[in-house]
Each structure stands twice: as C-alpha cells, then as structure tokens.
Amino acid sequence: MATTVQALRMALHVGETKLGVTDIFGQDVGPPLGGVFTATQGLRTTWNTPLDERGIVGAAIGLALAGQKPVAEIQFCDYVFNTIDLLKLAGNTLWSSHGDWNVPMVLMTPVGAGIHGSLYHSHSFDASATRIAGWKILMPSNPRDTYGLMLSAIQDPNPVMVLVPKALMRAKAAGPEEMIPGEPEDARALGRMIDAPIGDREGWEPEWPDTALEFVPIGVARTVRTGEHVTAVTYGRMVGVTRRAAELLADEGIDVEVLDLRTLHPYDWPAIRQSVAKTGRAVFINEDTEITNFGEHLIRRCVEELWGELRCAPLLEAGKHLPGVGLAETLENVSVPGLDSVLRALRRSAAQPDRAPSHARRGGLSFTWTGEGAHGAPDAVDRALRHR
Amino acid sequence: MADVSHSSPSAFPTATASAPRARIEPLPSETLLRLHERMVEARCLEERLIRMQRGGDGYFWIGGPGEEAFNVSLGMLTKRGEGIDHDYLHLHYRSSATMLALGADPVDALRQMKSVAADPYSGGRNFCGHYSIRKWNVAPITSPIEVQYAIAIGTATAQKRGGGDAITIVQGGDAGTAEGDFASCLVWASRPGFELPMLIIVTHNGWGISTNAGEQHGEKHIADRGRGFGMRAATIDGNDVESAYRGLEEAMGYVRRERKPFLLEVYVSRLYGHSSSSGSNFVESETDCISELERKLEARGLRSAEACATLRAGFDERLLEAAKMVKHEPMPEPETAFDHVFTERDLVGERARRVPHDNRVWRAPACVHPTAKSVKSGETH
Numbered sequence: 032m033a034t035t036v037q038a039l040r041m042a043l044h045v046g047e048t049k050l051g052v053t054d055i056f057g058q059d060v061g062p063p064l065g066g067v068f069t070a071t072q073g074l075r076t077t078w079n080t081p082l083d084e085r086g087i088v089g090a091a092i093g094l095a096l097a098g099q100k101p102v103a104e105i106q107f108c109d110y111v112f113n114t115i116d117l118l119k120l121a122g123n124t125l126w127s128s129h130g131d132w133n134v135p136m137v138l139m140t141p142v143g144a145g146i147h148g149s150l151y152h153s154h155s156f157d158a159s160a161t162r163i164a165g166w167k168i169l170m171p172s173n174p175r176d177t178y179g180l181m182l183s184a185i186q187d188p189n190p191v192m193v194l195v196p197k198a199l200m201r202a203k204a205a206g207p208e209e210m211i212p213g214e215p216e217d218a219r220a221l222g223r224m225i226d227a228p229i230g231d232r233e234g235w236e237p238e239w240p241d242t243a244l245e246f247v248p249i250g251v252a253r254t255v256r257t258g259e260h261v262t263a264v265t266y267g268r269m270v271g272v273t274r275r276a277a278e279l280l281a282d283e284g285i286d287v288e289v290l291d292l293r294t295l296h297p298y299d300w301p302a303i304r305q306s307v308a309k310t311g312r313a314v315f316i317n318e319d320t321e322i323t324n325f326g327e328h329l330i331r332r333c334v335e336e337l338w339g340e341l342r343c344a345p346l347l348e349a350g351k352h353l354p355g356v357g358l359a360e361t362l363e364n365v366s367v368p369g370l371d372s373v374l375r376a377l378r379r380s381a382a383q384p385d386r387a388p389s390h391a392r393r394g395g396l397s398f399t400w401t402g403e404g405a406h407g408a409p410d411a412v413d414r415a416l417r418h419r
Numbered sequence: 420m421a422d423v424s425h426s427s428p429s430a431f432p433t434a435t436a437s438a439p440r441a442r443i444e445p446l447p448s449e450t451l452l453r454l455h456e457r458m459v460e461a462r463c464l465e466e467r468l469i470r471m472q473r474g475g476d477g478y479f480w481i482g483g484p485g486e487e488a489f490n491v492s493l494g495m496l497t498k499r500g501e502g503i504d505h506d507y508l509h510l511h512y513r514s515s516a517t518m519l520a521l522g523a524d525p526v527d528a529l530r531q532m533k534s535v536a537a538d539p540y541s542g543g544r545n546f547c548g549h550y551s552i553r554k555w556n557v558a559p560i561t562s563p564i565e566v567q568y569a570i571a572i573g574t575a576t577a578q579k580r581g582g583g584d585a586i587t588i589v590q591g592g593d594a595g596t597a598e599g600d601f602a603s604c605l606v607w608a609s610r611p612g613f614e615l616p617m618l619i620i621v622t623h624n625g626w627g628i629s630t631n632a633g634e635q636h637g638e639k640h641i642a643d644r645g646r647g648f649g650m651r652a653a654t655i656d657g658n659d660v661e662s663a664y665r666g667l668e669e670a671m672g673y674v675r676r677e678r679k680p681f682l683l684e685v686y687v688s689r690l691y692g693h694s695s696s697s698g699s700n701f702v703e704s705e706t707d708c709i710s711e712l713e714r715k716l717e718a719r720g721l722r723s724a725e726a727c728a729t730l731r732a733g734f735d736e737r738l739l740e741a742a743k744m745v746k747h748e749p750m751p752e753p754e755t756a757f758d759h760v761f762t763e764r765d766l767v768g769e770r771a772r773r774v775p776h777d778n779r780v781w782r783a784p785a786c787v788h789p790t791a792k793s794v795k796s797g798e799t800h
Contacts, residue, residue: 053773075777085569086603093573096558097503098771128551128559129542130759133766188765
C-alpha cells in the first residue's frame with residue numbers, strides 16, 4: 032500500500048519507461064537524494080539543477096519546445112512565485128503562436144500547510160495557479176489519484192501542473208479503493224522494493240511493481256461520499272478533513288456529499304452542478320487564502336447558474352488572508368482550515384434558513400426543490416436539528 | 420572580433436568610431452551583396468512598419484533598424500530547420516532582419532502589424548516583430564526582454580544530448596542582461612561536464628528604453644561576465660557587416676564544434692529609438708550599418724550608389740503595394756480568440772528525436788569547497 036510520495040515515484044517510473052518522459056529534474060531531484068520527499072529516488076532520467084527556479088521552469092519550457100517530455104519539480108510551491116511570468120509564458124505559447132507550438136511539460140510542486148513549515152513551506156498555490164490560463168491544474172488527495180493524475184499529466188500535450196499536498200506525502204490509501212492496481216498490499220514490502228536504503232546507495236536498484244497504466248482523467252471529479260443535505264466541494268489535503276467532518280456530522284443528522292475536484296482546471300462543472308442542484312447547499316473548502324480564492328469563482332458560478340436551486344448562500348471555508356502561516360501550532364490552526372472549522376462551516380450551511388419564503392413572496396414563483404421526495408421533505412435544517 | 424579574455428575590446432557606445440579592430444578577413448563579393456540586399460529589405464520593412472503604425476494601420480511598432488548587419492548575418496549562418504538537429508533561435512523583438520535572412524516573407528510581417536487573421540505568427544494576437552515559426556525552430560518571440568535566456572537552456576540541453584552540430588542561439592539586448600534570467604543562462608550553460616552548445620548573444624545598443632546603459636551597468640563589457648564562468652566571450656562591432664559575419668562564424672563554429680557556450684556581445688545602433696512609444700524617429704547621431712556597407716560596396720566597385728538607391732526603391736515599392744493589400748485583409752473573427760488554448764496534438768513531440776539517458780550510474784563528485792579536508796591539507800582536488 033503506497034504512500035502519496037511512493038505513488039508519485041511509481042507514476043514517474045511508468046512515465047519514463049512507457050510514456051516517453053525524458054527528463055525529471057529540479058533541486059535535489061537527481062541522485063544521491065532523489066527529492067527532499069523521496070519522490071524521485073531510483074529513477075533513470077532524474078538530474079539535479081542549480082538552485083534556480085526560473086532556470087528550472089525555463090529549461091522545462093525549452094525541453095518541451097524541443098519535443099522532449101520534461102517533468103520539472105519546484106521543491107516547495109512557496110518558491111514558484113518568482114517564476115510566474117515563465118508559467119504565464121508556458122500557458123500562452125500555444126495561443127500566442129496561433130497553435131504553432133505546444134509546450135508538453137509537467138510541473139510538480141508540493142503545496143499547502145500541515146507540516147509545521149512556517150512562512151515558506153506552508154503556502155498554497157491553487158488559487159494563483161488557476162489564474163494562469165493555458166495550464167491544466169491537478170491536485171490529488173490520495174495515492175491512487177496521485178498516480179493516475181500524474182500519468183494523465185505526462186500524457187497530456189499541454190502544460191500541466193501537479194500540486195501535491197505536502198502533508199499527504201506520507202499518507203497511505205484510506206481504503207482498498209485508493210490503492211494502485213498492481214501494487215503490493217503490504218506497505219513494508221513495497222518500501223523494501225522501491226525505497227532507497229539509508230546511507231550508501233551505490234549499486235542500489237529499485238524493484239518496481241508492475242502497476243497498471245491507470246489514468247485518472249483530467250477534468251473529472253470524484254464523489255467521495257454521497258449525501259443529501261449539503262455539498263462540500265474540496266480538493267487536496269482538505270478532502271480527508273472534509274470526509275472526516277462528514278462522518279462526524281452524520282451522527283448529527285447532517286448528510287454531507289463530498290466532491291473531490293481532483294482537477295482545478297478544467298474543472299468538472301457538471302459534477303458540481305449536479306450535486307449542488309440536488310442539495311441546494313454548498314460549502315467550498317480549500318486551504319489557500321480567502322480573497323480571490325478559487326472557491327470564490329465556483330461560488331460565483333453557482334450563484335449565476337444555480338440561483339434557482341440554491342436554498343441558502345453558498346459558503347467558503349478557506350485560509351485566512353494573512354501574509355503567512357505561522358509556525359506555532361496555534362497560529363497555523365487559526366490560519367488554515369482544519370477539522371473544527373470545516374465542521375463549523377458545514378453546520379452553518381445546514382443551519383441556514385431556507386430562502387424559499389422570501390423568494391415566494393417576491394414573485395409568487397413556484398419553487399421546486401430538486402432531489403426532494405414527492406411530498407417535499409422537511410428542510411435540511413429541521414432534519415439536522417431534529418436529531419440533536 | 421575582440422576576445423575579451425586577452426585583447427582590448429571596442430569602445431562603447433559607438434564601436435565603429437574608435438574600436439581597435441581585429442583584422443577581419445574580407446567577405447566574398449557575392450556574400451557581401453547578398454547581405455546588403457537582405458539588410459536593405461529589412462530596413463525598408465521596418466520603415467514600412469513604422470509608416471503603417473503612424474498611418475493607423477497598426478497599434479504599436481517595435482523593431483531592429485540599426486541591427487541589420489548583425490541580424491542578417493545571423494539568419495544567413497543559422498542551420499535552419501525543425502527539431503534538435505537544427506539550430507534553435509530564441510530571438511527578441513528586434514529580429515526582423517534575421518527572419519528575412521532565414522527566408523521569411525516580409526508581407527507576413529505587415530500582416531502581423533495590421534493584426535489580420537492571416538498573420539502567420541500569431542493570428543492577429545501579438546505585436547509586430549513577435550515571430551514564431553516552428554518549422555524553422557524560431558521559438559515564439561515575447562515582449563519580456565529576458566525570458567528567452569531561461570528557455571534556451573532547455574533546447575540546448577536536448578541538443579547537448581543529441582550530439583551533432585546543431586546549436587541553440589539566444590539573443591537579447593543589453594538592458595535585459597540585468598534580469599536574473601541572463602544570469603541563469605550563464606550558470607546553466609556552464610555546468611561542469613554538461614556545458615551547453617549555446618551561442619549567447621547580447622546586442623548592445625546602449626539603451627533600455629530611455630535609460631542609458633552607462634548609468635546602470637558598472638561592468639565594462641557585458642561579455643566580461645562570461646569570464647567568471649570559464650566561457651569564451653567576445654565583443655564585436657555590429658555596425659560593420661564583415662566584422663559581424665566573421666565574428667558570428669567564429670563564435671558559431673566554436674559552439675558547433677566544442678559543444679560549449681560562447682558569449683557574444685555585439686555593439687549595434689538603435690536607429691529609430693525604442694519603439695513607436697518614443698516617436699520612432701530617425702536618430703542622426705548613430706552609425707548606420709547600411710550606409711557603412713554601401714560606402715564599402717562602392718569603394719570595392721561592387722555596387723554603385725545608384726544601384727543601391729534602385730535596390731531600395733524596389734523594396735519600398737513592393738512593401739508599399741503589399742501594405743495596401745494587407746489593409747483590406749480581414750481581421751480575426753472574434754470567436755477565434757478561444758482557439759488554441761489547449762491542443763489535443765503533441766505538435767512538437769510527434770517527430771521529435773529523443774535521446775535516452777540514464778542517470779542512475781552516479782558518483783559523488785570530489786568536494787572542491789575550500790573547507791574540504793583534502794583541500795585544507797594541501798592535497799590535490
């Protein structure tokens with residue numbers, strides 16, 4: 032049973048042996064270290080670079096233009112910000128050249144808080160990334176999706192960014208459905224096969240398991256949990272947190288549907304629409320800072336396109352708009368969402384009064400809830416409170 | 420050509436005036452005449468583009484009048500084609516003359532100025548002078564003045580592994596060398612054991628928009644920066660076409676043969692200012708490489724002043740007629756703005772040559788840091 036970082040490593044191995052990856056590179060990516068999280072140990076095409084993010088992204092663009100298949104790593108997304116105009120360039124090259132040049136590169140970078148990383152190892156990049164047009168933005172929440180999304184990223188002829196929640200690097204599959212087809216069930220057995228030994232690694236060769244070529248399609252969300260009362264739309268590290276919150280809220284009678292977006296762009300609007308139309312209540316959960324947060328875009332679209340179906344204001348549970356994530360646990364916890372704040376947001380959504388009466392007063396429009404029984408179920412808030 | 424490592428380079432900013440020139444082997448007459456034709460055509464193109472912009476047939480002009488001697492030489496010496504077995508060109512927005520020397524149709528440059536649908540370089544999306552031709556390895560030219568120095572690392576890396584004699588050529592101006600990407604380029608091009616086959620060109624016109632280079636740059640020559648990286652470097656007079664051509668020949672030959680970088684600083688003029696935003700008026704005080712060449716042609720009996728005037732009039736006439744034609748070509752349809760955001764096809768990868776490499780066999784390099792025990796005890800490292 033692989034961890035996220037082992038899943039990444041196995042995907043890169045498949046990439047360089049079956050999908051044409053020519054270069055996997057970045058700071059400390061090559062031997063002897065194989066990545067600060069060990070994501071690139073034992074691979075063939077890895078190499079170390081100068082400590083220069085702009086050089087790394089520039090080199091990836093150039094390799095891609097030369098018809099190679101590069102996977103570049105920025106060691107922490109906190110250090111990707113000085114490459115933004117190069118990322119813009121990778122995203123606009125196909126468009127600016129009127130379809131003459133594509134840039135088939137993958138950029139992977141660990142993101143988010145949760146490892147006590149203070150200001151420069153806790154940042155999120157998803158909101159910024161979604162503002163760079165021409166890129167596909169992927170963000171897995173478990174080992175199987177990490178593996179399958181990375182394979183899809185490699186195969187895609189466009190620039191693709193894989194944002195890997197760093198706090199999940201050592202997290203294993205939550206259940207058999209999150210395991211990679213073909214990987215050994217025994218985590219220790221897998222470790223013996225593909226983890227580099229401590230100390231002298233000369234002569235060490237990984238023994239790669241024969242994992243399936245299972246692509247997780249870009250642009251397709253996953254319903255982690257079905258529910259009737261509130262839709263939680265999330266991705267990355269917050270998927271596990273939201274799932275746990277949903278389990279706890281089930282005891283309170285609040286039935287939460289959890290959507291893992293997996294792809295932030297192009298995102299799975301049909302999946303969001305279907306779920307939000309069903310529940311009429313939506314909470315968007317991610318750990319990037321709240322002002323011009325990606326969840327805000329999704330809220331805007333829900334309001335514009337699903338106004339008739341919404342029972343109450345959609346909510347955003349995101350990081351606070353602060354210049355950094357503080358090192359002390361108390362500071363970090365108040366800066367980024369956690370189980371408590373996600374529980375509060377979901378409860379708040381469930382407890383909001385149904386906006387139907389005011390709606391009816393204004394125009395006497397008939398207002399039919401989607402997903403309700405023929406005789407109309409009690410409002411979600413009643414159902415929630417009844418079981419307390 | 421003045422090799423900065425051991426000879427006195429030409430003076431800045433007007434290289435032709437006081438430069439102690441290295442002896443340049445004269446070019447064959449045919450080459451000189453071909454260079455002259457493309458240089459004149461490129462100048463006429465720039466002047467037509469300036470007139471189009473002034474006449475409302477374009478929003479903005481930027482280009483390279485004054486750089487023709489060097490830029491035409493560059494285009495003529497480039498190994499043109501697609502893929503890692505041909506030269507990659509990471510140029511900037513003053514490179515029209517290079518494009519004409521490669522064989523581009525000047526009418527297409529007018530189309531880009533007029534931002535019509537038939538603009539082959541950007542479909543009406545980008546400024547004039549922002550070329551892009553995949554079949555000739557001309558990477559899309561962008562408005563940022565430095566990014567090409569970072570991107571060139573990638574094509575040169577693929578070519579280093581690919582072997583052969585094809586190289587990566589990257590060109591920018593003196594002002595752009597203040598950006599970090601230029602430093603990135605120098606560092607990455609000279610990694611020990613993996614030096615890149617890259618010709619790093621700086622066309623030094625002495626200006627960054629309105630700011631004089633002398634106010635901002637303490638280094639005597641930008642080419643001097645190559646020395647710290649063990650890189651061959653030289654300055655040349657870009658206003659003298661034979662100096663430019665011969666200098667390029669030598670620098671390119673070195674990169675092709677040795678598979679190592681060469682930093683070439685070229686002193687050029689900026690004859691119509693920065694862009695249309697600064698008026699695009701002719702600057703009388705700067706040396707004109709075409710006038711210089713025409714004096715030489717006449718002195719050598721290769722082309723008379725009259726023949727030169729006729730040549731220029733011919734290009735002028737043709738470009739004027741072309742501009743009239745382009746004026747009536749359709750604009751891009753609004754819905755085409757949504758084309759080419761993503762592609763289903765790997766255009767660059769379909770026929771690309773990829774060279775396998777295996778980095779698993781790795782040995783720790785000997786530590787050469789001054790605090791290593793072996794160094795401290797006086798052992799060799």
